[in-house]
Amino acid sequence: MRRVFNSQTIREILRPLGQIVVFVTASGVVLSLLILLLALLLRGSAADQATIERNGMDIFTYTLVNLPQVLIDGVTIGFVYAAIALGYTMVYGVLEFINFAHSEIFAIGAFVGVEALIFLESAGMLSGASNLSAYLWLILAILLGMIAAGSVAILVEMSAYRPLRHAPRLVPLISAIGVSFFLQDAIRLIESLTTGQFHRIIPTFGNFDERFSLASIPYLGTNINLDIQVKSVWVIFAAILMLVGLNYLVNATKLGKAIRSVAQDQATASLMGINVNRIISLTFLIGGALGGAAGVLYALKFTRIDPFVGFFPGIKAFTAAVLGGIGNITGALLGGIVLGMLETFAGSYLNVFTVGAFGAEYKDILAFGILILVLIFRPSGLLGEQVGQKA
Amino acid sequence: MGGSRERISAWFAQGIGWANRGWHPYAIAIAYLALGTAMVYTSPRSLVGFLVFASSALLIYYIRLDKSAKLGLGILIALVLVPILGVRNIFYLETIFQISVFAALALGLNIVVGFAGLLDLGYVAFYAVGAYLWAIFGSQQLYLLEAIPGTANPDTPFFLPAGAFYLFIFLGVGLAALTGILLGLPVLRLRGDYLAIVTLGFGEVIRVLANNLDKPINLTNGPQGISPIQRPPLPQPLLDGLNAVLKPVVGHNISQGEFYNLFFYLAALAVILVVILVVHRLDDSNIGRAWTAIREDETAAIAMGVPLVRMKLAAFAAGASFAGAMGVLFAASRTFVSPESFSFMQSIGVLSMVILGGLGSIPGVIVGAAVVVILNLQVLQGLSLYLSELRQSDAVIPIINFAWKNLSTQLDPAKYQRMLFGLILILMMIYRPAGLIPAERRKRELRSENNVNLDDDNQASPSSHAEEAHNAG
Numbered sequence: 001m002r003r004v005f006n007s008q009t010i011r012e013i014l015r016p017l018g019q020i021v022v023f024v025t026a027s028g029v030v031l032s033l034l035i036l037l038l039a040l041l042l043r044g045s046a047a048d049q050a051t052i053e054r055n056g057m058d059i060f061t062y063t064l065v066n067l068p069q070v071l072i073d074g075v076t077i078g079f080v081y082a083a084i085a086l087g088y089t090m091v092y093g094v095l096e097f098i099n100f101a102h103s104e105i106f107a108i109g110a111f112v113g114v115e116a117l118i119f120l121e122s123a124g125m126l127s128g129a130s131n132l133s134a135y136l137w138l139i140l141a142i143l144l145g146m147i148a149a150g151s152v153a154i155l156v157e158m159s160a161y162r163p164l165r166h167a168p169r170l171v172p173l174i175s176a177i178g179v180s181f182f183l184q185d186a187i188r189l190i191e192s193l194t195t196g197q198f199h200r201i202i203p204t205f206g207n208f209d210e211r212f213s214l215a216s217i218p219y220l221g222t223n224i225n226l227d228i229q230v231k232s233v234w235v236i237f238a239a240i241l242m243l244v245g246l247n248y249l250v251n252a253t254k255l256g257k258a259i260r261s262v263a264q265d266q267a268t269a270s271l272m273g274i275n276v277n278r279i280i281s282l283t284f285l286i287g288g289a290l291g292g293a294a295g296v297l298y299a300l301k302f303t304r305i306d307p308f309v310g311f312f313p314g315i316k317a318f319t320a321a322v323l324g325g326i327g328n329i330t331g332a333l334l335g336g337i338v339l340g341m342l343e344t345f346a347g348s349y350l351n352v353f354t355v356g357a358f359g360a361e362y363k364d365i366l367a368f369g370i371l372i373l374v375l376i377f378r379p380s381g382l383l384g385e386q387v388g389q390k391a
Numbered sequence: 392m393g394g395s396r397e398r399i400s401a402w403f404a405q406g407i408g409w410a411n412r413g414w415h416p417y418a419i420a421i422a423y424l425a426l427g428t429a430m431v432y433t434s435p436r437s438l439v440g441f442l443v444f445a446s447s448a449l450l451i452y453y454i455r456l457d458k459s460a461k462l463g464l465g466i467l468i469a470l471v472l473v474p475i476l477g478v479r480n481i482f483y484l485e486t487i488f489q490i491s492v493f494a495a496l497a498l499g500l501n502i503v504v505g506f507a508g509l510l511d512l513g514y515v516a517f518y519a520v521g522a523y524l525w526a527i528f529g530s531q532q533l534y535l536l537e538a539i540p541g542t543a544n545p546d547t548p549f550f551l552p553a554g555a556f557y558l559f560i561f562l563g564v565g566l567a568a569l570t571g572i573l574l575g576l577p578v579l580r581l582r583g584d585y586l587a588i589v590t591l592g593f594g595e596v597i598r599v600l601a602n603n604l605d606k607p608i609n610l611t612n613g614p615q616g617i618s619p620i621q622r623p624p625l626p627q628p629l630l631d632g633l634n635a636v637l638k639p640v641v642g643h644n645i646s647q648g649e650f651y652n653l654f655f656y657l658a659a660l661a662v663i664l665v666v667i668l669v670v671h672r673l674d675d676s677n678i679g680r681a682w683t684a685i686r687e688d689e690t691a692a693i694a695m696g697v698p699l700v701r702m703k704l705a706a707f708a709a710g711a712s713f714a715g716a717m718g719v720l721f722a723a724s725r726t727f728v729s730p731e732s733f734s735f736m737q738s739i740g741v742l743s744m745v746i747l748g749g750l751g752s753i754p755g756v757i758v759g760a761a762v763v764v765i766l767n768l769q770v771l772q773g774l775s776l777y778l779s780e781l782r783q784s785d786a787v788i789p790i791i792n793f794a795w796k797n798l799s800t801q802l803d804p805a806k807y808q809r810m811l812f813g814l815i816l817i818l819m820m821i822y823r824p825a826g827l828i829p830a831e832r833r834k835r836e837l838r839s840e841n842n843v844n845l846d847d848d849n850q851a852s853p854s855s856h857a858e859e860a861h862n863a864g
Contacts, residue, residue, distance in 0.1 A: 098584050164821065167820075167824070173510065174742075174820050177739060177742075177816055178814065178817035181816070182814055183813075184809050185807045192802060315588075315591070315595075356606070357607035358603075359603065359606075361599060361602070361603050365596050365600075368595060371588070371592055372589055372592060376577045376580075379581065
């Protein structure tokens, strides 16, 4: 009998966990030190005066007091980006193709999950549900979102990408942009025909909105509070589970070997008896399902969704994938965490540090700025190796 | 089955042969044009009449006429018939104005995507640069830099005289070209698909900047946009003179607003003419050939000594400059700009016009712009109107027993442009990647490709053939 937990299995489960810890700590520490240094340099400036007036503490204290919360938020959003980025990275790794419609696959997952929860609420299952059953319903919603998003991803691949597989690379990209636009309006059409509106808000249930305090450290008369929302814990936990699961699937199973071989050389893989079309469909299924789960998690975290909800997370996740090195699962993880943190730091401190001249709105630009810089100076990303260009 | 089909096609070919013989084409073209003109003139609101009129331009392009006769009829349509018919029903003038604006934009994008093969997903950014250039200098905005948005005193004087508009068209060209070069310098070394995403990002950056640059100094007035923006002055004596000539034909006194619509239509037409001239001259020049080489195979182009980055920059700047000119025109014609007009969807709209018409094909791109605008403004809005009428009636769909009254008011086809653009992009890429009217060069390539395949013994694989047919950009 084959042992289920052989050494490889354990290694492939522990390795990404270790990477997550290292990436989160490293990027958290580096960014915190940078921001604290910046705050120190700004002491005595106009920004400092404004902060003292408004918050009754100088800019350094303000930065330090808010830092833990910013870090936790950054990690949460970073994991959402990482989960979406996995979908881009999987498809890119196999087909060298930017699946532009992945952001809409994500939106479909969010909508199906939220609709399922709304249905459960109207059926009276959610109100007064115990915490445990609330968690079970959330898991059900995530699973439904994964199934829906995965199936749409396969459908899209078969109808819009497969006929163009051997065309020059811009042709399927244009088709993917078309799919993205088509799906946005398709979601909107279906939602507005069935519910009369196209914005949906996730029902409040369970104890997801509660915060529980990790620690409270007194500092110069104020407290540095370390608390985290239950839903953020769920987002982080689910995302870690997906990352570890995917890593295991790709690196330690037979299917993963097939995926890697198709990514390396389709023709040779098919000579080895691998059904290339099936593997490509499976890649879309896995990427889509992860995107769908990320969609439900996103809805849980940000509560409100609309058919165009996927655009910015999608672009940012793509940036994260490129930042980490596209085609590389660990890279997607690193890129997601770094980008999520950077963005939260910018969103929280930019306004204060520039005395209100630049608001949190600029965090959306930040992702594009990073994308452009990475592509110019290190197109292979932080973890990617230099690869030759395929014609 | 096959026999009857052949007979029909033979009959069809015979018909075309007859139509293209001797004096026949002249008679047909003039008769058809006259029919369309008469239909629109007598019933200005008929969609059929408008479509007949619009398609007469296409007929004239395709039928076998003297070059000078074609040119003459084209000038007749563009400079005489469209203004007269447009003023009779101002809605069509709006449609035609939009067609000409988008045709100019699409022709500009066509230089970048169609000729040089660089997919630019942020093309409206350059349009926005031009629009905001004139919006900031041609309005009161520069006196309001310290003001909080929405609190402006309406009596603030304008910063520049209205006549500066003409100068700013050229400044718009220059600034947009400069922006194109500045963006292009770092990113044009990227591979095609990365370049697409970066240009998308750049488009969003420009939009977010326009949205947020109301502080620290109020440069763009934020999401509310800038208004009013000046239009170039039209001298009153000229208007009176034109009115004296046109009033009997049009049937009513032409207001200043209508004259402005005509003016901007003609201005857009002028830009289109310049684009066509430039593109036509470029196509067979060194630069045009270099672009084609880059589009077909970058590595080979470098090997042949094509200065890659310089040529790409030239394409980027050329495409951007036309968008800049159209932006200035747009700001003046609407007297209002806001960040909403420059969303990602607009970029994709222009891209879908280029793809629909045919990458690299000038008549194709113009037809693509016309089709998309007509679909947008006439067909989708017509459907919306029809549905809202149905909603107010008591009609019921028989079998499923669905009352139209219960139809969601959210179902408004005019708002589903994304679906339209999306479908155009997907279907064209899969079924007709060369577009409705393929470019001449591409047609030649396809023809020679077919011959090669016929002679070739070792059965070229269908995929490699598709690859050649697809060399879209």
